[in-house]
Amino acid sequence: MIQRPRGTADRLPDVAPAWRLVSEAFQRQCELRGFSPISTPTIERTELFTRTTGDATDLAQKEMYSFQDRGGDSLTLRSEGTAPVVRAYVQNGLHNLPQPVKLYYITSIFRYDRPQAGRYREHHQIGAEALGDASPAVDAEVIDLLWSTYRALGISDLRLELNSLGDPDTRPAYRQALVDYFTPLADHLDSESRDRLTINPLRVLDSKNPAVADLGERAPRSLDFIGEPARTHFDALQGLLQALEIPFAINHRLVRGLDYYNRTVFEFVPPDAGSQSTVGGGGRYDYLAELIGADHVPGVGFGSGIERVLLNMERCGTSAVDSQSIEVYVAPLADGAVADAMRLTRQLRHTGITVECGFRGASPRSHLRRASRSQARAAVLIGAREMERGVVSLKPLDGAAQIEVPRADAVNCIQAVLTDES
């Protein structure tokens, strides 16, 4: 049998309430802050991702779903949320709107990787980007948005980790300092880290190999190399987070996996930090627009994996209830009654009642069993006896007595029964 592609998931109805809870909570927090929804294509030109995330990143090197279309263009399934939004901002001239332009999205992300707990080839992210304003207050608002969303979902124990990578003019010096520090220690590094040392030295810092991580702790710190403007920015951000009473911790080893970040980077991680534990993260990317050939546009944003948010909700005991349920079940007792059953069903739905209609003439027993299982509060029976006399039988399913009502008054009577009970 043809099965779903590896690392993808069918989302069945039983998980819909939890997903709805997440998306509605996030949308609510976005709207409270004046963020507007945006959606971009599932496919983008491959260069959009390679030029922004960085050639040396794992994402660009081995995780992209890329293909050639029939015209010969190389396209890639969205592997990351930020670059497409920046592209859309520039391409659609959103710099003509009052700045910053604040946008959010709920979308799927594709990365070719071995699936495991909390990691998929297609996963979903809630994300937000604020473009066109370099102020640290925007960083704070974006972090506040994500933090508030987690809180609204009952997740209150995530640790916010923070760091600053400075600006491009100070990056080479820091990079060189790391090379100078790690090179004599190369014997103590794993082969992966040795490779990174030449390609992308910053990445050595966030190795999870305990021995390497230990060396990383004593490595030169980004904050000692950043310039005065970045320092001022970072100090201001910390002050704002304190004013907003959002607890955070500085992590000198936090560098993030994508190359386009500058100044602020942050991650939310659970207290029992496993290996792929990051629930959400982001940062500032003031030079991303230039990487795709546009004018300078400062920006800051984040992405957070919905599947991981759900894992953390479960861990914190947040549960979602299914709000929609059938109120009335209409049961045709003979095939000749199906047409009128469907007509009554539509009349009821027209008044806003949630109705399920049995599709075949069958025994009352069979229909009522279905009605019970559907959680309906009342059943309406239409059989030969009812049709002869122009009535329907109305049976509350809580044990109250069954009554016959004129077909013409059926809708009103059913409404009355539903309101009496509630």
Added chain:
RNA sequence: GUGGGCGUAGCUCAAUCGGUUAGAGCGUCUGGUUGUGGCCCAGAAGGCUGGGGGUUCAAGUCCCCUCGCUCACCCCA
């Protein structure tokens, strides 16, 4: 890309040392009542034992390959 564990009904699981027609619970459908639900009882449907090859008189069981799931590494959300 690397390593471990696991694949039997829709779901959770049995099946002795390799030995008859692969079973049970839950779920589904039907009946127990010629027109009355939940509980109870009965019956039915539902399996290429993931797929292919091999060993054997005989394979769900042993061997090889393959696919899938899963956990971890790597990395990310």
